[in-house]
Each structure stands twice: as C-alpha cells, then as structure tokens.
Amino acid sequence: MEFRDLKRQYAHLKDRIDSAVADVMADGRFISGPQVAQLEKALAEYAGVKHCITCANGTDAITLSLMAMGVGDGDAVFVPDFTFFASGESPASLGATPVFVDVDERSFNMSPEELERAVVRVKEEGKLVPKAVVAVDLFGCPADYRGIKQVCEKYSLLLLEDGAQGFGGMLDGKRACSFGDVSTTSFFPAKPLGCYGDGGAIFTDNDDYAAMIRSLCVHGKSGEDKYDNIRIGVNSRLDTMQAAILIEKFKVFGEYELDRVNEAAGWYDECLKESGLMLPVIAEGFYSSWAQYTVKLPAGADRAELQQFMKSKGIPTMVYYPKPMHRQGAFVGTDSGIADCPVTEQLCGCVLSLPMHPYLTYDEVKYVCECLQEALD
Numbered sequence: 001m002e003f004r005d006l007k008r009q010y011a012h013l014k015d016r017i018d019s020a021v022a023d024v025m026a027d028g029r030f031i032s033g034p035q036v037a038q039l040e041k042a043l044a045e046y047a048g049v050k051h052c053i054t055c056a057n058g059t060d061a062i063t064l065s066l067m068a069m070g071v072g073d074g075d076a077v078f079v080p081d082f083t084f085f086a087s088g089e090s091p092a093s094l095g096a097t098p099v100f101v102d103v104d105e106r107s108f109n110m111s112p113e114e115l116e117r118a119v120v121r122v123k124e125e126g127k128l129v130p131k132a133v134v135a136v137d138l139f140g141c142p143a144d145y146r147g148i149k150q151v152c153e154k155y156s157l158l159l160l161e162d163g164a165q166g167f168g169g170m171l172d173g174k175r176a177c178s179f180g181d182v183s184t185t186s187f188f189p190a191k192p193l194g195c196y197g198d199g200g201a202i203f204t205d206n207d208d209y210a211a212m213i214r215s216l217c218v219h220g221k222s223g224e225d226k227y228d229n230i231r232i233g234v235n236s237r238l239d240t241m242q243a244a245i246l247i248e249k250f251k252v253f254g255e256y257e258l259d260r261v262n263e264a265a266g267w268y269d270e271c272l273k274e275s276g277l278m279l280p281v282i283a284e285g286f287y288s289s290w291a292q293y294t295v296k297l298p299a300g301a302d303r304a305e306l307q308q309f310m311k312s313k314g315i316p317t318m319v320y321y322p323k324p325m326h327r328q329g330a331f332v333g334t335d336s337g338i339a340d341c342p343v344t345e346q347l348c349g350c351v352l353s354l355p356m357h358p359y360l361t362y363d364e365v366k367y368v369c370e371c372l373q374e375a376l377d
C-alpha cells in the first residue's frame with residue numbers, strides 16, 4: 001500500500017495528462033506558455049479571489065507574499081508551532097523573527113487565544129514590531145479564521161494564509177486560499193492538488209500586492225517590460241509543463257477527488273470509532289481537503305513500535321510532525337527558540353498519519369484499521 005498513491009492517480013488520468021504534456025512539447029513555450037495564465041484564471045475563480053499568481057513552489061509563495069507585505073528586519077511574524085518548517089523559514093529568511101504560537105489540540109491549527117497572548121507578549125517586550133500572522137491550514141482543514149481575523153484586526157496585523165495543505169478546504173462557505181490578505185498554496189506532488197514536480201501559487205484580492213508579486217517573481221521587472229528591472233526580485237515561476245498537468249488534475253480534483261477523500265475520512269471515522277484513538281475533528285462550518293488523516297495515540301502507546309508493526313503488514317504511516325518548530329535546530333538559541341507551546345509538545349509525541357488519497361478503497365481503509373486495532377490490542 002502507498003501512503004499517497006500518485007501512481008494509481010496517474011493510471012486514471014494517463015491519457016489526458018500525456019496528451020497535455022505532449023501539447024506543451026510540440027508548442028515549445030516552456031516558460032510562461034498560455035497554460036500558465038489559463039490555470040491561474042481557473043484557480044482564482046475557484047478560490048473566489050481576484051488574482052492568482054503561480055510560482056516555483058509553496059515556500060517561495062510564502063516568501064514572495066511576505067516580501068510584498070514589506071516584512072523584514074525587526075518584525076515579529078506569528079507562526080503556529082505545529083507545522084512544516086517552511087511556514088517559519090520564509091519569514092526568517094527575510095530577516096523577520098518567527099514567534100511560535102501554540103495550537104488547538106482538536107483542530108491542530110493555530111489557537112486565536114494563544115495568538116493574542118503572543119502578540120501582547122511581544123508588544124510588552126517592545127523588541128519587535130508585531131507585523132503579520134502566517135496561519136496554516138494544517139492537514140487540509142482551514143485555520144480558525146473567525147478568531148484569527150479578529151486578532152489581526154484588533155492589533156493591525158497582516159494575515160497570510162499558508163494553504164499549502166489546505167487547497168480545496170472551506171470555512172463558512174468560503175474556499176481556502178481566500179482568507180488571507182494574501183494566501184498561498186503548494187503543488188508539491190503529495191499535496192491535495194499536486195503537480196509532477198515543484199510548484200506553488202499566491203492568491204489575493206489586492207491589486208497592489210498582486211502587481212508587486214508578479215514583479216518580484218520575475219527579477220523585479222516593471223509592469224510591462226521584462227528587461228526593465230525596477231527592484232530586486234527572484235526567479236520563481238511555475239513552468240508550462242506543470243501548469244498543463246495541473247489543468248488536467250484540477251478538473252478531477254473538483255469533479256470527484258475532494259468527495260473521495262472526504263468519503264475515505266468517513267470510512268476511517270467509522271472503522272476507528274471504538275479504537276480508543278483520538279480521531280481528527282472537523283468542526284461545524286469547516287470542510288477539509290484531507291491532506292492528511294491524523295490520529296492521536298493513547299498515552300503510553302509506543303509509536304515507533306506501532307509503525308514498525310504497520311510496516312510489517314505493508315502499511316506506511318508517517319509522523320507529521322515529530323518536533324515543534326521552536327525546537328528545530330535552526331531556531332534553537334535564537335529569539336524564535338523561546339516559546340511556550342505545551343499542546344504542540346504533546347501532539348508531536350502522539351500524532352500518527354494514516355494512508356490517505358482519493359483512490360483508496362473501502363477494503364484498504366478497513367485493512368489499515370484492523371491492523372491498527374491489532375497493534376493497539
């Protein structure tokens with residue numbers, strides 16, 4: 001069994017993807033070909049925002065957005081302590097200080113109350129200027145933007161939605177990648193909407209941010225002329241081949257893949273309801289795109305041993321994430337290494353992610369659950 005079965009997905013989509021790739025090869029416009037703008041238009045419409053700008057990967061998408069927001073030296077950027085490294089790496093790469101905030105134990109996402117506590121602490125200390133929040137839609141479920149937006153408004157903070165895992169999710173009828181002043185996603189192959197290499201995108205309703213990001217992506221070019229460089233930018237583009245692949249994958253994403261992962265999550269919920277595991281909770285008004293199905297093991301369970309047992313049954317499992325952000329070596333000994341995040345500490349010790357993708361069958365889910373039960377017993 002595969003953790004996220006991209007080969008099975010390709011077997012379903014082979015004809016359309018092969019033909020889309022062949023078209024790009026024949027057409028020869030490998031950078032900024034027409035498929036790139038076509039994809040951006042479709043993604044912006046889907047997310048319900050005015051602008052979508054594709055780029056080279058999800059990490060660049062965050063960094064470019066923070067650059068456009070003017071984040072840099074002396075700024076505090078609030079980031080959940082429980083996330084993938086890039087969420088904190090991007091602000092740090094611009095000279096800002098990530099301030100790690102604890103998460104909610106049920107949703108795994110940033111706690112608005114803990115966010116406010118961290119903002120007040122930074123203001124009182126007076127060393128850094130509270131500037132922006134990077135809220136992460138962890139495992140596919142949007143962060144609590146009802147609460148987070150209130151804190152952002154109260155303290156005049158910019159909001160960046162890191163939707164690398166969240167594309168396709170919803171909150172109160174609004175789609176993920178529409179909640180931030182700027183929102184981002186990743187098309188890394190294993191994300192809910194993945195390409196066949198690296199890729200990313202940025203979403204915003206703000207015309208000024210959009211123009212700035214379009215410039216920054218292509219060496220700080222001026223609006224019209226590619227060889228008139230008016231600022232220092234980077235080279236970060238989604239290539240035409242990836243855009244053509246994504247156009248095809250995006251069609252089935254909306255047609256049935258999102259439904260399928262939600263169905264698979266329902267099977268897990270049903271099969272594991274008496275297992276003694278804590279199952280993922282999707283609160284009222286939220287909809288997940290199920291980047292991961294993550295359970296919490298009971299106190300005392302030996303996770304490594306359990307994973308080994310599952311492996312012996314042919315079932316891959318993963319630990320997202322084994323280490324709080326503030327304990328990552330890159331942050332130890334810096335101001336970002338100081339954080340009070342007991343929930344994250346606890347989660348890092350007990351979470352376990354199970355195989356999840358749109359092509360899982362009911363029998364496979366049942367087998368995973370039976371083996372898990374056997375291991376727990």
Ligand SMILES: *Cc1c(COP(=O)(O)O)cnc(C)c1O
Binds near residue numbers: 084086
């Ligand atoms: C994957 C991921 C990223 C980075 O995306 P890449 O395309 O791999 O650069 C950023 N944030 C989160 C939460 C992610 O899961």
